Amino acid sequence: MNEVYPSPAVRREVIKLTVEEIFKYTKRPGRKNLEVVAHNIVNKYPKSFEDNIDGVRIGNGIESLTNQLVYKVENETRKERKWLKEFKLAKVNPEDETCKKWLQNEFITSSCMQNRSKVKEYMDRTFNERQDDISKKTLVSILHSKWPFMFEEEFIYSDYEKIVNLSDCKTKLIEVLNERSIRIFKILKHLNQSKPIHIQRIVFKSIKDECELLENQLPKKMRFLEVLADYFSENIDHVYKTFPVHKSLEEIVEIIPNTPFMIIMGNSTATADKFVVCIERLTVAKFSNFWEAFSYMFVCFYVLNMQYPHHAAATYEFVQRFCAELNFSKTKLKTKASPKVLTLVKAMKRYDSVL
Known part of the structure; x- marks a missing residue:
């Protein structure tokens, strides 16, 4: 098995059998213990579980295997809770x-x-x-x-508007993301000057090179979320990721997070025209516009009462406060504000009049 990369179906079966074995000892193994299990499996079968795209190794596979084990444990325990609740059915109109x-x-x-x-x-x-x-x-x-x-776009937004007690959210959010993206990019570039020069160069040089290649400023607009995540020392791969157009969705969903996630089919965010939103690895919507896809994905967190992924929490919260303008004096939401997000929002307002 060590020299063979298993098919998605075989990989799912390995995950299933592993979790079944774990459940013989505990129903709450915890992420740390699951990471140890994943580490042992990958050490034994490194070639079979490494992350790769078209034969190119992009990771050792421990994190993606750990995530799959975590998602499987969560799903199985959730199913168990659901069956228990069936004995206490609520009255249905x-x-x-x-x-x-x-x-x-x-x-x-x-x-x-x-x-x-x-x-x-x-x-x-x-x-x-x-x-x-x-x-x-x-x-x-x-x-x-x-x-x-x-999960149709119309009804996702309708439910979202009821939850946050606002109206015309789709139009407003997409317009704000479009209008503020370049401005946010410029301010973040200015703020990032306080970081070590080698860190600045990684993301900004990539965007500059793409702007020169395309001979337009579209990458600055489309990739400001990447700059935002970099500013917070977070990973944009927990929000969205680009994949080659010939890669099948069945293969891709095996290595994406369980939270709302955007699959971008193409060479880059700026040039792609196919965007797929998945939740718990189920394809729920497809778009030809990046901001429409991202906006839809963002509101799904509220409609489905899901937490932002830990490795992109500040990035999402900034969008929530600065773009979706969900502040708690106007909505029914009750969430503690992140100090580093509030600091950036204040900095945005301070630099906005200068740049």
């Missing part, structure tokens, strides 16, 4: 149940927009039931099957 069944049938059988107004009405009426399912940590794959219209 008969009318809501009728709406839900109609929506499921409509999604399967309808091929036109003639019942769209009714879909909107029923989706609005069943909002609380969907939120109840989400509060029970229902798997996204089950939500997708139970509420097939839920």
Whole structure:
């Protein structure tokens, strides 16, 4: 096995069997222990579990294998909680149940927009039931099957607006991201001058080279999130990542995080025209525009009551406060503000009038 890179199906089976064996001893192994398990597996079969794209090694595979083990443990324990709760079923409004069944049938059988107004009405009426399912940590794959219209762009934003108590969020967020991206890039470049020169060069030289290659400023606009993550010493690979266009989605989803994630099919963020949003490794939406895809992915954290990934938390929180403008005096959200994000927001306002 050491010289053979397993197929996605075989890799999933290895993960499944490993977790089953772990569960014989504990249901709560913790990430540190799972990392030890992953380390032992990779040490024994380095060639089989290394991260590679088209035969090019991009990592030893320990982190991606650890993440898969963590996701599998979380999913299995979540399923267990779901089965336990079935013995204590909450009362369901008969009318809501009728709406839900109609929506499921409509999604399967309808091929036109003639019942769209009714879909909107029923989706609005069943909002609380969907939120109840989400509060029970229902798997996204089950939500997708139970509420097939839920992940359509229109209804994701509709649910998001109810949660944050704002309106016209899609248009406003995409416009702000487009309008402020270059400005944020310039300010971050100025602020990053306090960092060691070798750190500055890595991301900014890459963007400068791409601007010269394309003969436009688009990379500065499209890659400001990369600069933002670099400023916070975070990893943009926990938000999105580019992959060769010939790479299959089945292969890609095996090595991406479980949290909302954007797969970019192409050579770079600035030139790609295919963006895939996955949640718990399930493809939920596809876009041809980067900001539309990112905006959709961002609101999914709120609709699905998910935490930002640890390695990109400040990056997302900055977007939340400075771009989505979710401050807690205007919304129903209750979250402690990150000091380093607030410091950057204040710096943005201070430098904004200068640059």
